[in-house]
Amino acid sequence: MDITTAVQQVPLNNYIVLSIMLFSIGVMGMLLRRNAIIAFMSIELMLNAVNLLMVAFSAFKGDSSGQVFVFFIMVVAAAEVAIGLAILAMVHRNSGSVDINHLNKLKW
Amino acid sequence: MAAEVAVATISAPHDYLPIIVQLIVVLAFVGGTILATHFLGPKRKSKAKLDPFECGIEIHGNARTPFSIKYFLVAILFVLFDVEIIFMYPWAVNFKENLSVGFEAGMNNFIQMSIFLGVVLLGFIYVIKKGVLKWD
Amino acid sequence: MNILILVSVLGVISLFAGLSESLRQHTRTIIVAGLIAITGLTMFTWNAKQFFPEMLNFDKYAAVFTTVILVISTLIFVLSKDQFNHDEIHKGDYYGIMLFTVAGAIMMVSFSNLTMLFLGIETLSVSLYTLAGSRKDLLKSSEAAFKYFLLGAFATGFLLFGIAFIYGATGTFSVSGISDYVHNTPQLPAIFYGGVILIMIGLLFKVSAAPFHFWAPDVYEGSPNIITSFMATAVKVTAFAAFYRLFSGAFVDVNEKWDNALIIAIALTLLIGNFTALAQTGLKRLLAYSGIANAGYMLLAVLALKNDASNALLYYSISYAAASLGAFAVLISVSDDEKTFEISSLKGMSKSNPLQAVLFTIIMLSMAGIPPMAGFFGKYMVLSAAIKEGYLAISLLAILTSLVGIYYYFKVIAAVYSAPDTEVQTENKANIVVFICAGISLVIGAYPDLILNLF
Numbered sequence: 001m002d003i004t005t006a007v008q009q010v011p012l013n014n015y016i017v018l019s020i021m022l023f024s025i026g027v028m029g030m031l032l033r034r035n036a037i038i039a040f041m042s043i044e045l046m047l048n049a050v051n052l053l054m055v056a057f058s059a060f061k062g063d064s065s066g067q068v069f070v071f072f073i074m075v076v077a078a079a080e081v082a083i084g085l086a087i088l089a090m091v092h093r094n095s096g097s098v099d100i101n102h103l104n105k106l107k108w
Numbered sequence: 109m110a111a112e113v114a115v116a117t118i119s120a121p122h123d124y125l126p127i128i129v130q131l132i133v134v135l136a137f138v139g140g141t142i143l144a145t146h147f148l149g150p151k152r153k154s155k156a157k158l159d160p161f162e163c164g165i166e167i168h169g170n171a172r173t174p175f176s177i178k179y180f181l182v183a184i185l186f187v188l189f190d191v192e193i194i195f196m197y198p199w200a201v202n203f204k205e206n207l208s209v210g211f212e213a214g215m216n217n218f219i220q221m222s223i224f225l226g227v228v229l230l231g232f233i234y235v236i237k238k239g240v241l242k243w244d
Numbered sequence: 245m246n247i248l249i250l251v252s253v254l255g256v257i258s259l260f261a262g263l264s265e266s267l268r269q270h271t272r273t274i275i276v277a278g279l280i281a282i283t284g285l286t287m288f289t290w291n292a293k294q295f296f297p298e299m300l301n302f303d304k305y306a307a308v309f310t311t312v313i314l315v316i317s318t319l320i321f322v323l324s325k326d327q328f329n330h331d332e333i334h335k336g337d338y339y340g341i342m343l344f345t346v347a348g349a350i351m352m353v354s355f356s357n358l359t360m361l362f363l364g365i366e367t368l369s370v371s372l373y374t375l376a377g378s379r380k381d382l383l384k385s386s387e388a389a390f391k392y393f394l395l396g397a398f399a400t401g402f403l404l405f406g407i408a409f410i411y412g413a414t415g416t417f418s419v420s421g422i423s424d425y426v427h428n429t430p431q432l433p434a435i436f437y438g439g440v441i442l443i444m445i446g447l448l449f450k451v452s453a454a455p456f457h458f459w460a461p462d463v464y465e466g467s468p469n470i471i472t473s474f475m476a477t478a479v480k481v482t483a484f485a486a487f488y489r490l491f492s493g494a495f496v497d498v499n500e501k502w503d504n505a506l507i508i509a510i511a512l513t514l515l516i517g518n519f520t521a522l523a524q525t526g527l528k529r530l531l532a533y534s535g536i537a538n539a540g541y542m543l544l545a546v547l548a549l550k551n552d553a554s555n556a557l558l559y560y561s562i563s564y565a566a567a568s569l570g571a572f573a574v575l576i577s578v579s580d581d582e583k584t585f586e587i588s589s590l591k592g593m594s595k596s597n598p599l600q601a602v603l604f605t606i607i608m609l610s611m612a613g614i615p616p617m618a619g620f621f622g623k624y625m626v627l628s629a630a631i632k633e634g635y636l637a638i639s640l641l642a643i644l645t646s647l648v649g650i651y652y653y654f655k656v657i658a659a660v661y662s663a664p665d666t667e668v669q670t671e672n673k674a675n676i677v678v679f680i681c682a683g684i685s686l687v688i689g690a691y692p693d694l695i696l697n698l699f
Contacts, residue, residue, distance in 0.1 A: 083370050
């Protein structure tokens with residue numbers, strides 16, 4: 001069985017609901033958790049929800065451009081995490097903590 | 109064999125019942141074993157017992173001491189260069205097909221990948237020149 | 245396409261030039277010369293052969309905005325003399341990353357496929373996260389970079405989710421493909437509208453419009469001055485150009501479905517931006533909030549896109565960028581990155597540096613929108629475009645809040661002309677960038693046709 005028909009065995013609506021759930025978990029994690037590493041993981045979860053949705057749509061539409069877009073998202077996510085972890089290392093060196101609540105030097 | 113699988117119909121929910129039964133059995137076994145050993149075994153707590161290595165060399169220092177930033181840099185660089193492979197995958201899949209079209213298409217294929225690899229290589233040369241990979 | 249390649253190559257050259265000690269001193273000169281040459285090339289060769297028009301379409305809109313971005317970046321490189329002296333070894337890297345930001349910006353104004361929009365936004369943002377944290381010794385700089393990174397990545401998530409929905413509905417990423425689909429489908433599916441709103445949220449984050457503006461003041465305040473001036477001018481203009489290009493290219497036919505959401509965002513942006521700016525005492529934070537308020541006026545042009553408001557957007561962008569860059573150039577000449585610079589510290593500038601005080605006044609008047617300056621005509625054009633489309637209530641709100649704006653800009657001018665606390669020496673010199681920006685504000689105010697005839 002080729003991969004496209006395997007993906008199509010599950011109805012499209014289930015993919016949409018699953019990725020909306022994953023995306024919402026990512027958003028809530030980002031908004032509620034105070035640990036910077038967990039915030040990073042939440043962002044990754046959001047991006048992976050998008051990847052799942054793109055691949056599902058791509059299989060159902062029979063159009064490969066969605067999968068190419070997923071490649072780009074993966075590469076950009078890796079670059080983003082590399083930069084993000086470097087920034088986090090810098091914050092840790094300057095403030096000695098990775099708790100978001102401690103970052104309150106700048107306030108309006 | 110492949111033809112048989114291809115005509116397989118969409119599975120109904122009750123087809124998954126054996127999996128659920130197995131899941132319950134597995135979880136019950138794991139939980140049961142942990143509980144059983146908790147009650148059966150004797151409890152002795154001493155400093156030697158709580159050591160990470162009960163026998164062997166003595167530990168010294170904290171496991172969470174800061175270590176060289178070099179490890180971090182190498183790990184991050186590995187992730188970046190590793191992920192670039194993704195773009196070669198669709199290229200490799202279509203490689204044979206493009207080659208069979210003719211010399212022109214094959215040459216185009218080659219030039220495009222050379223440009224991509226050239227850019228990645230520039231990044232690598234920059235990393236080396238910057239001295240990131242020097243360990244001394 | 246050629247312009248994009250040239251800017252990227254210039255960035256790589258700058259990275260490698262930074263490696264050798266002797267070349268490092270000349271990097272900035274090389275870049276400024278290169279950027280001037282590339283700007284000239286953009287103006288004269290925009291009609292040249294295109295390589296991947298289904299990905300990047302270098303049409304007139306793209307060429308004009310690319311020119312604007314390149315001119316602003318050139319001025320910022322002129323301004324960046326001595327700005328990276330704290331970190332001599334990495335000077336070439338900072339310049340290189342700034343050029344990669346410009347490359348991302350060029351992708352954002354010339355995309356014709358959502359893939360390129362996404363890549364452009366990410367090239368621009370990821371470079372900016374790094375630049376925001378380029379004062380590695382200051383906690384506030386790291387904090388700004390961290391906040392910018394978290395919220396920027398968050399916004400990217402929304403943008404991508406929206407793109408995925410649009411793709412699910414239309415089956416294509418190409419802007420013209422989406423436009424055709426919208427044109428030919430009588431009953432659009434619900435996920436299409438969901439996608440439009442999610443993309444709008446992502447882009448509103450990037451242009452720092454309320455209610456997604458809260459990162460902007462912190463990031464502006466914490467970043468080094470030269471990077472803040474870059475974010476407030478080139479990046480902001482780019483984000484609006486991309487916003488306008490996407491919505492006028494793909495979603496113009498369903499205009500009545502998303503304009504209410506945009507009107508709410510504009511109203512909040514105008515109110516929050518202008519009224520919070522009233523309470524600011526730091527000059528940089530004041531400029532940050534004025535940037536948010538100006539985002540509201542520029543969004544009016546996006547709102548009125550049904551009747552081609554790209555002229556109004558271009559004129560407003562240039563007038564805003566000139567005024568904002570001039571104000572930041574003054575800020576850079578009087579303060580450093582370490583301390584917060586209070587508005588009251590401007591006192592006595594008319595005595596100590598009369599020429600700069602006059603130029604700064606011109607810039608502030610242009611920002612406030614006083615008639616002979618460019619800022620007034622910019623506001624006039626976006627407002628008349630919005631009124632022509634029948635958005636009366638929001639235009640009225642924009643006029644009222646711009647009156648509030650005049651108050652805080654005059655507070656700055658009053659500080660410049662009030663008596664100094666201590667005796668100061670007179671020197672009569674102004675940065676060349678301040679001079680150019682004040683000149684642009686005056687000239688395009690007097691002859692608006694210079695810009696308007698470009699399209």
